[in-house]
Amino acid sequence: MKVLMIEDNESVSEMMQMFFLNEKWDATFKYDGKEGLDAFLEEPEAWDMITLDLNLPTMDGVAVCREIRKTSSTVPIIMLTARDSESDQVIGLEMGADDYVTKPFSPLTLIARIKALHRRAELVEGTVSSEDGNGDFDIATDHFKMNTKTREAYLDEELIEGLTPKEFDLLYTLAKKPRQVFSREQLLEMVWDYQYFGDERTVDAHIKKLRQKIEKVGPQVIQTVWGVGYKFDDSGVDVK
Template sequence: MKILMIEDNESVCSMVEMFFLKEGIEGEFINDGLKGYQRYKDGEWDLLIVDWMLPNMDGVTICRKIREQDKDIPIIMLTAKDSESDQVLGLEMGADDYVTKPFSPLALMARIKAVSRRTRGVQKNNEENRNHYLETQMFKISKETREVLLNGEHITNLTPKEFDLLYYFIEHPRQVFSREQLLERVWGYQYYGDERTVDVHIKRLRTKIGTAKQPFLHTVWGVGYKFDESVVEDEA
C-alpha cells in the first residue's frame, strides 16, 4: 500500500511512519498543504491522510480539489476540530472518514485497513456485478457506476461514504442497525467511541434524499436506524 500523508506536525508524521514501517506500508510525508496537493497529482496513491489545518492550502480545500478529479481514492482527514459542523464540512468536501486529534496510531491503522478493505471490495464487486443495479420501488443504485436514481432523477451530490451507507441500507430494507453495527459494516472498524460520525452521515443523507414526510432513513429510538420508503403518518 502506498499512502501520502499531508501533515505539518513532524512528530505526528514520525509516529505514524513507525507504524507504517511495521505494517509494510510505503508512506510519504509532506508538511505543506500546497506541496502536498502537488505531490498527490504527481504520484499514484492507494490512500491519502490529510490534516485539516495546513500552511498554504488547508485540508478541506485539498479534499475538494482532489474530489473534482478523483471520486474514488480514499481520504482520511485528521482534525483537532470535533464539532458536528466541522465534521459535516470535511465529509461534504469528500473525506471518507475523519480522525480527531489526539489519536491513537492503532486506531488510525484500523481506519486505514478498513477503508482499504472497502475500496478493494468495491473494485471486486464492480468486476463481478458489472451493470448490476439494486432497485427498490423508488431507488435505483449501482456500485459500479456509483449512480443513485430517486424516482428516475439522478442524485449527484452524495459523498463516497454517504453512497456506501445508503447502498448498505437499501441492501437491507426495514432492518434496524445500531450505530456500532453501521460503523463495523459500512466503515469497516469496531466502535472507537465516535458514534457521532454515523449521526452526521444520516443527517446529511436525509437532507439530500428525503423529506420530513418521507425521510427514508428512520430513527428507531433506543436502537438505531433503518431504511423504509413508507411515509410518516401524522400524529392524531
Template sequence: MKILVVEDNKSVCSMIEMFFAKEGIQGEFVNDGIEGYNRYKEETWDALIVDWMLPGMDGVTICRKIREEKNSVPIIMLTAKDSESDQVLGLEMGADDYVTKPFSPLALMARIKAVTRRVQNLQTNEVVEKGVIQSEHFKINKNTREVLLDGLPITNLTPKEFDLLFYFVQHPKQVFSREQLLERVWGYQFYGDERTVDVHIKRLRKKVETAQQPFFHTIWGVGYKFDETIKADEV
C-alpha cells in the first residue's frame, strides 16, 4: 500500500511513519498543501491523509479539487477542529473519513484499512457485475469460472487458485504481502499460516507460467506481484 501524507507537523509525520513501517506501508510525507496536491497528481496512491490546516493550500481545498477531478482515491482528513459543522464540511468536500487530533495511531491505521477496503470492495463489485476481466495474456470470467490463457482454456485450477489468479489479474503490478492476500482472497476473518499463500503461488506458477513468461514475481521481504510485462530474461 502506498499512501501520501500531507501534514505540516513533523512530529505527527514521524509518528505516522513509524506505524507505516510496522504495517509495511510505503508512505511519502509532504509538508505543504500546494506541493502535496502536485505530488498527488504525479502518481497513483492507495490513500491520502491530509491535514486541514496547511501552508500553501488547505486540506479542504485539496479534497475538493481531487473530487472535482472525479478521482475516488480514499481521503482521510486530519484536523484539530472537532465541531460537528467542521466534520460535515470535510465530508461534504469529499473526505471519506475524519480523524481529530490528538489521535491514536492504531485508530488511524484502522480507519486507513476501512476506507481502502471499502473502495476495493466497490471496485470488485463493479468487476463482478461485468463478469469478465482481460489482460494481455488472460481472459477470466468470474461468473462461469472460466480462464483463458492466450486463448487456450486452463481447466485444472482449484477454486482458491482461481480466486487468487482473478485478484492478481485485477490488480496488475501491485505488490501484496501474504497477510494482505490472506485477508482479501481467503477472507478478512481467515486466520492461518501465511505459507498457504506460498503454496498456492507455487501451484499457479506451475499451471500458467512458462520458462519464457513468468507472471508472479516474488518481492523479497514484502510479498508478491502479478506483472505480465516482465520477461524471464529480465528477472
C-alpha cells in the first residue's frame, strides 16, 4: 500500500513511520498542507490511502481535502482531528473524507482503520476492473437504478454524479432493502466495515452529502426516521 501522510507533527509522523514499515507499506510524509496537496497532484493515481491532519500550516486539512476531491472521488481519505473539534470532524467528512480518527490516537487504531478502508476500496476496484460494465442493474425500480459493476446510480434516468466510494456503498446498502430502517450503528458496521470505531456523526455527514448529490437530479429518496435512523424509499417519487 502507498500511503500519503500529511501531518505537521513530526513526532507523530516518526511514530507512524515505524508502524507503516512494520506493515511493509510505502509511506510518504508531508508536513505542510500545500506540500501535501502538491505531492498528491503530482501522481493522483499513485496513492492507495491519504491520512490528513486538519490543522496544517499554509493550507488547512479541509481545504486540502476539498482540492483532492476535485481530482479524485475515489482515493480513501482519513482525517486526523482533535478530540474536542466536533465541528471540524463534521466539516471534514462533508468535504469528502471517508473517516476520521481523533487525537491523541493509538497507532494500532489508525492502522486498523486504514486496513478496513483499504479493504473496501480494493473490493470496489476489483469489481470495476474485472467486469465490462455492461451487465444488468443490481437494483432497478420505476425510478431508481444502481449498477455495482460500473458504480453508477440513476434517478429517473439521470446519473447521480460524483459519488465517493462510501457514498455509493451507503446508498446501495439502503436501496437494496427499500423502506427498511437502518440505525446509524448498523450502517457503521455494514458500510464502514467496523463497529463503534467511528461514531454517528460519520453516518450523518455522509448522508448529508449524499442527499445533496441526489437532489441535483431529482426528489429525495433517503428519508430520516426520527429517533431510529434512515431508510430508502422512492415510492413517493412523481412520474416525470
